Amino acid sequence: MPANETPTIPQGEPVPHWLALAEALTPALYETEQQPLRLVAAVADASHPLRYRMEDLGDVASLAQADLRAGDSFILDFGGHRTGYLSFLLGTSGREPDAPARLRLTFGEVPTDVAESFEPYTAWLSRAWLPDEVVNIDDLPQSVRLPRRYAFRYVKVEVIATSKEFGLRFEDIRAYAVTSAKSAAPTLPTAAPAWARRVDEVSIATLRDCLQTTFEDGPRRDRRLWVGDLRLQALVNYETYQQNDVVKRCLYLFAGLPRADGLVNACVYEKPRPTYANIVALDYAALYNATLAEYVAATGDIETGRDLWPVARRQLEILGQTVNESGLFVDPGDTWLFIDWNDSLHRDAAIQGVLIIAYRKTLELARIIGLEHEVPEYPEIILKMVSAARRAFFDAPSGLYLSGPDRQVSIASQSWMILAGVPESDAEAVTALRQVALHPGAIQATTPYLVHYYTEAMFACGMQQEALAQIQRYWGGMVAAGADTFWEAYSVEKPLLSPYGDIHVNSYCHAWSCTPAYFFRKCMSFEQEASGF
Amino acid sequence: MPANETPTIPQGEPVPHWLALAEALTPALYETEQQPLRLVAAVADASHPLRYRMEDLGDVASLAQADLRAGDSFILDFGGHRTGYLSFLLGTSGREPDAPARLRLTFGEVPTDVAESFEPYTAWLSRAWLPDEVVNIDDLPQSVRLPRRYAFRYVKVEVIATSKEFGLRFEDIRAYAVTSAKSAAPTLPTAAPAWARRVDEVSIATLRDCLQTTFEDGPRRDRRLWVGDLRLQALVNYETYQQNDVVKRCLYLFAGLPRADGLVNACVYEKPRPTYANIVALDYAALYNATLAEYVAATGDIETGRDLWPVARRQLEILGQTVNESGLFVDPGDTWLFIDWNDSLHRDAAIQGVLIIAYRKTLELARIIGLEHEVPEYPEIILKMVSAARRAFFDAPSGLYLSGPDRQVSIASQSWMILAGVPESDAEAVTALRQVALHPGAIQATTPYLVHYYTEAMFACGMQQEALAQIQRYWGGMVAAGADTFWEAYSVEKPLLSPYGDIHVNSYCHAWSCTPAYFFRKCMSFEQEASGF
Secondary structure, three states, rough: OOOOOOOOOEEEEOOHHHHHHHEEEEEEEEEEEEEEEEEEEEEOOOOOOOEEEEEEEEOOHHHHOOOOOOOEEEEEEEEEEEEEEOOOOEEEOOOOOOOOOEEEEEEEHHHHHOOOOOOOOOOOOOOOHEEEEEEEEOOEEEEEEEEOOOEEEEEEEEEEEEEOOEEEEHHHHHHEEEEEEOOOOOOOOOOOHHHHHHHHHHHEEEEEEEEEEEOOOOOOOOEEHHHHHHHHHHHHHHHHHOOOHHHHHHHHHHOOOOEEOOOOOOEEEEOOOOOEOOOHHHHHHHHHHOOOOOOOOHHHOOOHHHHHHHHHHHHHHHHHHOOOOOOOOOOOOEEEEOOOOOOOOOOOHHHHHHHHHHHHHHHHHHOOOOHHOOOOOHHHHHHHHHHHHHHEEEEOOOOOEEEOOOEEEHHHHHHHHOOOOOOOHHHHHHHHHHHHHOOOEOOOOOOHHHHHHHHHHHHHHHOOOHHHHHHHHHHHHEEEEEEEOOOOOOOOOOOOOOOOOOHOOOOOHHHHHHHHHHHHOOOOOHHHHHHHO | OOOOOOOOOOOOOOOOHHHHHHHOOOOOOOOEEOOEEEEEEEOOOOOOOOOEEEEEEHHHHHHHOEEOOOEEEEEEEEEEEEEEEEEEEEEEEEOOOOEEEEEEEEEEOOOHHOOOOOOOOOOOOOOOHOEEEEEEEEEOOOOEOOOOEEEEEEEEEEEEEOOOOEEEEEEEEEEEEEEEEOOOOOOOOOOHHHHHHHHHHOOOOOOOHOOOOOEEEOOOOOOOHHHHHHHHHHHHHHOOOOOOHHHHHHHHHHHHOEEOOOEOOOOOOOOOOOOOOOOEHHHHHHHHHHHHHHHHHOOOOHHHHHHHHHHHHHHHHHHHEEEEOOOEEEEOOOOOOOOOOOOOOOOOOHHHHHHHHHHHHHHHHHHOOOOOOOOOOOHHHHHHHHHHHHHHHEEEOEEEEEEEOOOEHHHHHHHHHHOOOOOHHHHHHHHHHHHHHOOOEEEEOHHHHHHHHHHHHHHHOOOHHHHHHHHHHHHHHHHHHOOOOOOOOOOOOOOOOOOOHHHHHOOOOHHHHHHHHHHHOOOOOOHHHHHHH
């Protein structure tokens, strides 16, 4: 999630001992060698959500006997998504090669990446993010291992030039998938329906491919560590890979690189050295506390909880300044509020909910680490904010939470109010969610990030069947569209949605989409529910 | 010198112990770090032979403070030609970089390389030889060292993409020149005129940049080891760098990779492992013997002479089959005759000359290594071939050597007849050279390779002033056109000559052009001649 136009942030001094701790926690990366399964062709097909189907063109072994000349190309299918590297032995046919070879390689997470030209490129993100590469290879035959890391299932290889004397052959093509996920994650019980087991696999693959030396938001593009993405990945991680030291490392990276006043940045860069990304979002700073509290709860790592406790307290000291005397969030107007990619979304209700959650989670953390006495005011603040929220946003006649002067109805407002515990009963929460689903003008979710919280709100008020139906419709929709990992942006109605103006720069393996595996394990039990399907 | 359309050659078994000897003789490469001198702009200028002049745009240090965005570009001038590598520290301006950078780098030996687009590319050589490279650089700031070797004085850097958030800065730009020339070559005496001292410097720089782990024909393109180029480089080498073991290595590479019948290939590849290039030229096979004989004479390395003696004898056994009973070369029609890049050249007279020289040189070699008794027939063959040449080619009325049914007049025929000692006196040779210069239909030389032999023929018959005037006009012409190293192809009348149909794929540092340094030292004395200028 990159921010478009955001102001420069006055950053604080880095905290060397926390950054050193983060550095010491850098996990090893495990490499898995894989060979391409098949040669494929992308065939235009309007019935497929991404406009193409992949047709089998046969065994990759034929490339070792090929005679590929300028203009020739092929597409490799590795059978699934990976974050990693590519190598091949570039051999020749014909006479002894008397020139270098020039190739264009395009790495595709989905068929559109390798089926369509990237030109003209009209997105506002850097053209340098597009996963194509032109390489010149001397002294053939030559073993080639491309130095950059890519995110891919498909690799399109186009021969730009050989000489008249020789053609190209490709042998021993290998991908090297990397992840810091140590072992396979547990699978769902066989009682779970097939669709859920597949959605679960794809969720876990998404986490695996984002789980590098930090929790990257997307291995293809951005590759930053964002608080919002981290929280969701960490929740899935506790249920699957349990690479808890990577969560700890990420918590220290944020703590070690605060804004001048101590507010946690919305994202930081890990490479080439940890540094500020100069983006702050109020909701993400609040969710840092949730992430820390959940980490300590999941791991029992009291020491880290105590070490980072001042950071958590400081977040609420600063965020608390945005809450007025009656307990209501007042947008200071100078700081980014994320919630979702949607300019028309009114965010006050949602941010109110996030802040209440931050207080609740921080209080839980204080209890676990035995420092509740340091924040005796929190319970009262929470009560005051909940009742302020109710007064400000709840519309009893419709049963909906409305935000802003235009009394805007949105998925975001309902979800965060419910997650913050603002409704007085589950029934009230259920009504809000059912009403918003029926409301023709309701602002919908545009990212899997908000769909996660929407789904979590359903589980929170006992709408398990609806939550499952939503997972099936939304994440299952991506699977039906051919997803091997879950996407940065998706809409059932508009699968070609791009926040950037060009789907070729979308990320198709994106951290904030990986949470079905969490829901399946933490919010329900397939043993009990099996009969429900 | 690449061959265009040549048949596949039945190759012999490699000779492992000779290839092992060649391998053991691989020289170390010496690296010299250099910083760019200035930023320059290529300005169209019809008065310059290459159509551009370079204007100074100031200090390279400004790049460290720059804010270069997509579409921006600059040209670095390193002040002279080198074969080598490039590194730089790619920094950023603006906010923290949130994307990779995509750059196009173009390495220029001459201004046209960086002044003009390479598109549309129409030459018949591989597009992959063009010295441009598109690179994507992650995780900025980043130290970048491009892995490929280039031949360059200029580097054009074009920014293809950053993001809106940041621009690019370039710091610590360095070139790493590589050569196996151990030390500086001796300079000409100060008695030599300035133009000759400059031509000499450029000659020596040409040899230096071609002198790698073999004598490459051109560090930019082709990079092969050709017999014809090797002979000329070796002659310059004995007078300058004296890297005699590299000559020895090259002699063994050819000996280790013969054609099935034992004929030496016209060229071999050194990388990725020594192998056949599947091109044989009769004149190049003959010149292998000259190269070996000259090596032994220059170094006193009798052992190598004796070791490779069977190869030399075998060349003449095979080449001798192209000579008829009266001592005249008869083109077998199935083997390439190089002599010069010129399809309209009739080559019989020139090849006859080359073959006589091969016999003469091989006989000299036999004498030096004490094996004259093995070739008692050579003196008689030489006499027979010389008189056959005279009968067949010499036209007494005009004083010219004519070749072929159309009695073609050419620089090539006169030069090789003279070098072979066919004229009965220097005066006769001088007449031939003066007449060919005046002959309106004479086939001219198209390569520095043939201009070398033309010049050598002048020196051989005492035309020292004319030879010097030719060096000044031809190689001095390249210097006047801005050459830092001598070119693969040049004509005083047509400086934009390309054997390939596009000057952008010409090589501007080419082995066979480096011989003025040989002439200045071996064929004359500037102390004696100083008054002549």
